[in-house]
Amino acid sequence: MSETVVRGRRARWSARASAPSRAKAVAPVGPGVLDLKAFPAAKTGLPLWPLTAMFGLMPVWWSLGIWYFAWPFFGLLLFVLLTARGKVRVPAGGVPWLILLGIVLISAVRLAKVTQVSVFGLRFGYLCTAFLVCLYVYNLARDQVPWGRIANPLCLYWLSMVMLGWLGVLAPKLSLPSPFLLALPDGMANERFLTDVARIDATEFNPVSANPIYRPAAPYPYTNNWGTAYAFLVPFVLACLTSLRSGPMRIALLVSLPLSIVPAFLTLNRGMFIGLGAGALYLLGREMLRGRVRLLLPVALILLIGWLATLFIPVVDLITHRTSTTDTTADRFDLYRQTWAAVLRSPLLGFGQPGSVDTTHAAEPLGTQGMTWQVLYSHGIPAVLCLYLLLAVVAWRMAAAVTPTGLLLSSLPIIAVAVTPFYAFIDPNMSVLFFAVGLGLAAVDGPVNRIARVAWR
Template sequence: MSLQERVRLPATLTDRGDAALPAWPMYVLLAGFPVWWLLGAAPFAPMTVAAVMATLMVLRRRLDLVPGILPWFAFLLWAAAAAVSLPSAMSLVGFAQRYGNLLAVGIFMLYYINARETLNARKIIGGTLCVWATVVVLGLIATQAPEVRLSTPVGALLPPALTSNPLVHDLVFPRMAEIQRPWGAPEPYERPAAPFPYSNSWGVAFVVMTPVAIAALGTFRSTWGRAAILLLLAASVIPALATGNRGMLVGLCVAIAYVLVRMGCRGHLLRVAALGTVAGTAYFALVATGTLEQILGRQKYSDSTGGRFSLYAETLEATLKSPLLGYGAPRLEESIGVSLGTQGQIWMLMFSYGFVGLGLFAIFLLSGIFRTWHARGNTGLWLHSVPVAAAAIAAFYSFDVLQLTVVALTLAVLLRARPFSETLA
């Protein structure tokens, strides 16, 4: 029995399951992201594209799986069951939106795994690079025009009953920056957020996409293309520091340190020395210019760390009262005025879907990391650092559908490459 036959699990319904899945839906999802955002349709794009992909896979009438993908769908089944814990029929709307995004992420992975004839690692890296470039460019614009808010066609079409909701309003009339004025601060904090509603979301996106941008340096054949990536990498420091996002710095440090250690173990000492020199120079520049002190200084006026730990304790205590299925979705705790199940992916999963749901998600992420431990080449190492960094910041930050899509697709690339001996560069 060949390797391919051992790892492929076909579910053939007819004998006409050999048609190749087209690549264009993935291009629409990733390379088309800037257009979706400008239209105000970014919140609806993932489920729309996922519906198209699911239709194409059904018409193809054959589904191939690879080891490491099934825990995600076990997680989806458990999350669906958690709907019984919702407090009212109205809360089904928010649950459906969140669950639809999780289902879409699973469909994206399945589509990539089954589109071997048309999609490869380089195309996923290129598509993710388009999203990363959008994040960086909009972050730069936000540092210069923080108070600008975009008017979009979708926002104009939606009824006022929907756009009056603060979150919906921020999604369809996106702002460039999140402007915070904590009590006692000498001046407001203007933190880049676009193309997301919150600055923390910008930081999470930057963490999970920057390693992919670095990996793209090894896949681009064009000198001009590599130069453009290097220029954007240098320019991205400006909006990244402007966010004042400590967790983002932690995630980036984890990704870079991880790659350096793995490169050192593989004997690539010159590359380790070069990357270490760049990272060390950047650190000392942050300290010497006072930028790092400025980022950490936000704690003087906003005790976000202390507030988070208090919220974590409340969330854990509440989950212990409903440990299996959780509560279906985050809930406002009126005594503290904050929703439990926010402030971190781990806490959202635990509160919404119980300890079992959290465990299934952790199995997917951690088993995926271990299964793809031997990712080949420098490109493989940088891609592998994406789920590693995601695991490192999951306790502090929630993942929007786009960030989760990047993490899941990166794992799908690595999981598919292993059994089929695919190249990543």
Template sequence: MAMTTTRRTPATHVDDVHDALPAWPVLALLWGFPVFWLLGATVIAGVALTVVMLSYLVHHRATRLVPGVYAFTAFVVWVVPCAVMIDSTERMLGYTYRFSILVIVGTAFVYTISAGSRLTRRAIVDGLTAVWVFTVVGGILGLLFPETRLTTPIGLLLPDALTGNDYVRDLFFPPFAEVQQPFGSPVEFVRPSAPFPYANSWGVAIVLLTPVAIACFLQARSRLPRVVVAVGLVAMIAPALSTSNRGMFAGLALAAVYVVVRLTIRDRAAPVLAIGVLGAIGAAVLVGNGLLNQIRTRQQYGDSSGTRWSLYQETFERSLQSPLLGYGAPRPSTSEPLISAGTQGYVWMLMFSFGFVGLAFFLTFLWGTTLRTWRAPGDVDLVLHSVLVVASVIIAIYGLDIMQMLSIMLVAAVLLRRRHGLDTAGTRD
């Protein structure tokens, strides 16, 4: 009897290698976020999981490089020599914290692109939606317990010399809300922030993750996730209204308009009508509950816009004095007390901390990826693409914490993987 042997083709072998990468390291970053937050160990856990992801990538030799990876890698590499510009131990700690975040999200980005069929689009969207749900819950907690601060085990282990710093204190003993009453204001503003240190961070998370939650609704195969998303959309109205965050509402409106226009071009009448009706109802509820009056009052007594423009001008002028390596980290403003130059938006932080070269590398990654994946053929991909569109704009106004950065990077990874035909689970997703 003749014997035949079947030879594995190189393509099949490559697919098997990438299918060997497990999904759990990336999903643990998402589903484990509530636990990490309670422990004060979000970045520490991220570093540990990064080591795991790098070990898998090296062991299986499974790294896939696509356009977008190169620009972000160049950005991270450029950040390294910027450390020579640090002028104090305190700012070195801040630099280390920010650099750790870049390594964590960059590794998760490459790992997700390389993970083959195990780390599906559905799994990523579900995990990010879980973070969105926890963000909404945190916002409600901020409304109910505005004076509360979380005491984390990691925070208790830190020396007083560190926790005496306001930024470190807010990271490891995060408040549930920012309670503000600008001088002369007749009312007190309770702006929910949990599970993030600042109210603006909460707003950015809502802007970036709400489209992901909508994508989860669209791809759901059962009723439960659709009910969870629908309840979450209603539940987030109260904390969102309380933040009176103009950028957050503008970002959500931009995402909705972008999706509506793209769907209209595709002659998709039903989704356009549904989004239009929901948007009109949401706007009516917000305006009817005093959103515009809250924003006017905060602007009248807080003058946040005037302060921002002053800091932007100072940040740009000081960046011109160190255009290549920047200053390594934000530094106290010379004109605005208690505020640092390079903190009023991610673009300005990059410019001030890592120079115009670092800023150019990051924008090349983000804007290049947004343009590269603009086709987004399905409804779910289109909604996800709105995350990159909105992120490309709001970084001029708001900063990005680890979960906001991770959200952008994972959405970018999913879309790039599908764009370059690397999503072996695409037909089942």
């Protein structure tokens, strides 16, 4: 019979015990194996294949050019399945989520043109899908579906992202229209936003530069999106490695983690480094305050691998070269200043969406270059306050974690807060973040079926 930790005391669950509706801390310690006789699996009625189709088959949707457009439809599928199941449990943060979605929807009245409705609807769909992914994952985990099986689609997503990152390293000039883009009428195919999200590009670079820097971006249209996903997924991958003791997926994750450092460094994403640094400091600070050092070794090992990579990849020199030739920092601060001045003209509901969907070529793409600024400009001050309230509530609840797996996942809202001033993630990355958050919230809210010594299938 295994044991669980509840607010610092050990409690042995009898075979007749029933799963509590809201436990006080993350479930297993030691090997992390719950007695499944004490907590029999529920008839969930929620299949895993929608998550596999969304996350595991991401390279297929990207190669067809429909990934960004299909994502909200996957969210609609999750909504139908959750509604059909009924008795949906809502984790911490549900109320701020719903308020945020309501404010965003109302802000549509501020759109200047009818033609902007489609792009607004797409972004609103990304937000709704992220909320539904969190609900779906949370309910699967609370219904005792094996933790590893639920995490498997996001692990496949990580492996695909690393593979496509290496595509940018080995074939940086790869750029061709997708089948979806070729099928569009000429008028629609010339729209910059459609070209960006539906084109097959391995890297992002400035085409007018005499000496362009090719930064891995695939499957995303912009390299900053790749860096944001990387910052969200690294703690998740480490959490999986602490939970899984054997099996092919563990081997794949162990191999992919050091391999991912090369494309990650070549993105030159300063915000990515800031986010991961904030997460590492949070974890180390928590452990040191509690007099524990068990996370020092893996964090130190990752830092060592990163330092060794800099011996072969001149990251600092590349970033210095980029900032000295593009004035990217000065451009960002100028955008922030102009964005804030514009928000003061419509502080409650913003302007519905950013000033331009093109963050590279527009003269003044207000409301871009950061999640904070996008939400602030597009949906107003109440919306951005609600976003930070959501992340604060999630961080507070996930801070109850006590196992290495739970602790690593608890760094996700901290990383999200750290990157919000620099990178926006109202796209599939929002779902990536809240997929992992859903797993973490389920673990602190009650027993989960986390079998550490069985290979994932």
